[in-house]
Amino acid sequence: MGGSATVKQDRGRRDAATLNPVILAHQAEQLRRPFLEALPLAGAVVGIGGDGLQLIDGNTEFRRLGTADDSLLDRCDFREALAEFLRGEETILDLEWVDGDLISGRQYSVRAARLFTIQTRGTRCLLTLLDRTAERAAEKNLRLEMFSDSLTGLPNRAGFGDQLEAVLEQAKAGGIAVLAIDLTRFSRINESIGDVVGDELLITVARRLLSTMRAGDVLARTGGNEFGVFATVKDGPDEVLAVAERISAVLAAPYRLSELEIRIGCAVGCAVHAGDCTADELIRRAQFALKRAKASGTTELYQPQALDIARQQFTIETCLRRAIEAERLTLAYQPVIELGTGRVCGFEALARWREDGVDIPPSTFIPVAEESGLILPLGRWALDEAMRTLGTWDRMAGKSIPVTMAVNVSAIQVARDDVPAMLAQSVRAHNVAPERVALELTESAIVADPDRAAKAMEAVRSIGATIALDDFGTGYSNLAYLQRLPIDVLKIDQSFVTGMLGDRDKVAIVRAILSLAQALGLRTTAEGVETLELSQTLTALGCTRAQGYYYAAPLDAEAAFAYWSRSNSAAT
Numbered sequence: 001m002g003g004s005a006t007v008k009q010d011r012g013r014r015d016a017a018t019l020n021p022v023i024l025a026h027q028a029e030q031l032r033r034p035f036l037e038a039l040p041l042a043g044a045v046v047g048i049g050g051d052g053l054q055l056i057d058g059n060t061e062f063r064r065l066g067t068a069d070d071s072l073l074d075r076c077d078f079r080e081a082l083a084e085f086l087r088g089e090e091t092i093l094d095l096e097w098v099d100g101d102l103i104s105g106r107q108y109s110v111r112a113a114r115l116f117t118i119q120t121r122g123t124r125c126l127l128t129l130l131d132r133t134a135e136r137a138a139e140k141n142l143r144l145e146m147f148s149d150s151l152t153g154l155p156n157r158a159g160f161g162d163q164l165e166a167v168l169e170q171a172k173a174g175g176i177a178v179l180a181i182d183l184t185r186f187s188r189i190n191e192s193i194g195d196v197v198g199d200e201l202l203i204t205v206a207r208r209l210l211s212t213m214r215a216g217d218v219l220a221r222t223g224g225n226e227f228g229v230f231a232t233v234k235d236g237p238d239e240v241l242a243v244a245e246r247i248s249a250v251l252a253a254p255y256r257l258s259e260l261e262i263r264i265g266c267a268v269g270c271a272v273h274a275g276d277c278t279a280d281e282l283i284r285r286a287q288f289a290l291k292r293a294k295a296s297g298t299t300e301l302y303q304p305q306a307l308d309i310a311r312q313q314f315t316i317e318t319c320l321r322r323a324i325e326a327e328r329l330t331l332a333y334q335p336v337i338e339l340g341t342g343r344v345c346g347f348e349a350l351a352r353w354r355e356d357g358v359d360i361p362p363s364t365f366i367p368v369a370e371e372s373g374l375i376l377p378l379g380r381w382a383l384d385e386a387m388r389t390l391g392t393w394d395r396m397a398g399k400s401i402p403v404t405m406a407v408n409v410s411a412i413q414v415a416r417d418d419v420p421a422m423l424a425q426s427v428r429a430h431n432v433a434p435e436r437v438a439l440e441l442t443e444s445a446i447v448a449d450p451d452r453a454a455k456a457m458e459a460v461r462s463i464g465a466t467i468a469l470d471d472f473g474t475g476y477s478n479l480a481y482l483q484r485l486p487i488d489v490l491k492i493d494q495s496f497v498t499g500m501l502g503d504r505d506k507v508a509i510v511r512a513i514l515s516l517a518q519a520l521g522l523r524t525t526a527e528g529v530e531t532l533e534l535s536q537t538l539t540a541l542g543c544t545r546a547q548g549y550y551y552a553a554p555l556d557a558e559a560a561f562a563y564w565s566r567s568n569s570a571a572t
Helices: 004-017 021-038 060-064 081-089 133-147 157-170 186-193 195-212 238-250 281-295 304-326 364-374 375-397 410-414 419-429 443-449 449-461 479-484 505-520 532-541 557-571
Strands: 044-049 052-058 092-099 106-115 124-131 175-185 220-221 226-232 255-257 260-262 263-271 330-338 344-355 359-360 406-407 436-444 467-474 489-492 523-526
Touching: 004 255, 021 044, 021 052, 021 436, 044 060, 044 081, 052 081, 052 375, 081 092, 081 106, 081 124, 092 443, 106 133, 106 344, 133 157, 157 175, 157 220, 157 281, 175 238, 175 281, 186 195, 195 226, 195 255, 226 238, 226 505, 238 263, 263 281, 263 304, 281 304, 304 344, 304 364, 304 375, 330 557, 344 364, 344 375, 344 523, 344 557, 364 375, 364 410, 375 410, 375 419, 375 557, 410 436, 410 443, 410 449, 419 449, 419 532, 436 443, 436 449, 443 449, 443 467, 489 505, 505 532
Parallel strands: 344 406, 406 436, 436 467, 467 489, 489 523
Antiparallel strands: 044 052, 044 124, 092 106, 106 124, 175 226, 175 263, 220 226, 255 260, 330 344, 344 359
16 A cells, blocks of 8 residues: 555646656756757757747857858848747748858758747748758759750750740730741751761851840850841831841851751741730740741741631631531532533542531632641542442433543642552542543642652553643743653643633743644643633634533532533534
8 A cells, every 4th residue: 555655646746747847947058058969950949039040059060151251140040030920929931041142052941930938939940951952952953954065065955945935924914026037058058968067057046146146135045046036126127037037147158067068047036925825825926937938948937817717717628527427518529621522521520528518619618627637538429429429320321321531639649648559549439430530630639749640640550540730830830740751631721721822922832832732742731711702712723622611510429421412512
């Protein structure tokens, strides 16, 4: 019993000592130094009194941050913030501090955590300093790598956009222009001479461009052979064009690379900020102008209406893709007349598209189809549908009717599709003799890749179909192609035919084409015949065939068959 009571009595004395504020403070003083020394970073207990901030105690790491003349608290720039924190009621204060200058100083993350005791009543805090100098240096280096081009040392695309965004924040009313610069012939030089010389060329270009920069202008390498500039402009488009001209001039001088003297040019697209767009949008506008500059060969300024047209083309592309997939396109057939007999000897199949009750002209959707690659499924569908129609006409007539079907083939199809295989499959599927098919190619389809075009044309001829050169005289008109390639028909473009009776030059051109075709043993077809006089003149000049609104407009399949029936009956 006595031992048990002694235990209880001793426990009671310890509990009373624990609750005694004086004893609590004494224990805290005894524990403070071991606690601070156990911290893995600089730490101290700081208080505030009538004389301001007081350093109560600090560990070895904290004292090491001081100097012989002053302590860290004496020279830090956060004394006022720390004092205000201790006078207030917040429990945590976080801030950043650089001990020294921004270049060579140490960087710390500082935290003050309020200490609550009965005696101090929260007027003290535990102050810790975490040295982040190495971390900040690593972040800086990583950011430099992320936003800089390793070859030229210029800002890259991300760095360019980042700096432009900061500048636009300060110039919300405008006055900033972006120029996108593309080096012409660079890919050819890089492939022919090598990457090392190509890199040397890029470094030289960067130096030349830097020589044209004014104070405040920023130059960046935004792509493989693309550079970007943003500059402050006061005189609007005229000043921007002057900057572009200066850039073009400095890049036009020859470059000496590996004992070679090389000349390159550049295309420049410009966009002026009008306070209505972000940095990314301004860069996109300049690149859109650059695309136009590549096509036109001159410096281009961004025009909002041009972007509207481009967006409209994307809308057309989307609707056209859906129309092709849903088979909502149709073919119209324009009769081709044998001028010597007046008989219908063939038809040209022409694609037609009606969307939401509105006819979309071929001059609008065919270029979009070629640019987007939709010309491939469109071309396959057109050929198959034309053969289907020809087979249907044969069944309606109860025999193989003596007409040919002409189908247009684009340069994209010749380059990327297997036209001969496509033709063979289609005529076989619809039981049409290949001799009744004519494929019409433009000169651009041949010029783009003459060797591939020649192989495709030979394969088409071996199947039995004929080849017509469409719009002859409007393109390159390389007469060597007429001699080398298996061409059967020359189609005289309507730009020469329409109005030729009142234009002696047009008559001379048409006569020359007809004489050339006759000498080479080629048939001829004149397009755009709209009057009887034109038809008679072409016949007298020796033209073989003709088509145009004088004879008939493009017709649907049923009307075209009826036209053939009537015309051939009348001719008989």
